[in-house]
Amino acid sequence: MIAVTGRVTTKVDVFSFGVILMELITGRKALDETQPEESMHLVSWFRRMYxxxxxxxxxxxPTIDLNEETLTSIHTVAELAGHCCAREPxxxxxxxxxxxxxxxxxxLWKPCDQNSEDIYGIDLDMSLxxxxxxxxxxxxxxxxxSSSSSLLPSLDNTQTSIPTRPYGFAESFTSADGR
Structure with missing residues (x-):
């Protein structure tokens, strides 16, 4: 079990990222209460499956079109996900x-549908x-x-759409703020 320390660290973010990778690979939620108890928690179930x-x-x-190249990449991502979700930070x-x-x-990425027309004119044989x-x-x-056109708003200064920081909101987040 993971010890709860009340501290927010970068290692917590890495764990969360590993869970997201597991969700992408399996198509399952991190906690799926519709599953039997031994399969309910994605991380422990994923470890056993791997x-x-x-x-x-x-x-x-099952929606992932598996071929050997894709399977090799999935194994790489699965290994990374497992490391990210190691029990100890x-x-x-x-x-x-x-x-x-x-x-x-x-x-190594290549689009799955080589025959699709690309509206941006990108050669589908290019790397990502x-x-x-x-x-x-x-x-x-x-x-x-489009910026010369008066019909579309200029995107040069997008920060104007971001609300200002509320009064008393910390400049940076520290673990003490989360307690």
Whole structure:
């Protein structure tokens, strides 16, 4: 069981991120009271499923189109999720490690539907980072064209839509604030 200390740490965020990864892989909720008691808590159920290759494959969200390449990536994400949800906070990786693991997978990403028409003109054979750069360039051009139009609001200063900080609201959050 996880000890409740009342302290908010980056390791708590890493644990939560691991749970989200597990939810993405399995299509299940973190706590599903419709499941039998031994399967109700995603993290403990996921750990058991991951130990056995056959049970793990059956635990993957059925809406995911599985091929060997996808399965390899899912195993990488599942391993990361398991590390993020380690019982002891000191055993969990830093978020930078999680980013590095997922970044390497982003390099391998390819869209599932190679025949779909792309409205942004992105070559579907590009890696995700290449496609993102092209999409950002497209968005930048499109914004510059629309900013001269008086029909669309300018997005240059989006902070005006963010409400000001309420009186007494801390500049930064510390664990003492959460008690």
């Amino acid at each position: 130990l056995n290759k056959d049970s793990f494959r059956k635990s993957i969200d 000191y055993q969990r990786p830093d978020m930078g490690h999680a980013v590095n693991v997922l970044s390497s997978l982003a390099e 980072p290449q496609a993102l750069k092209k999409w950002q360039a497209y968005e930048g051009r499109s914004q510059m064209e």
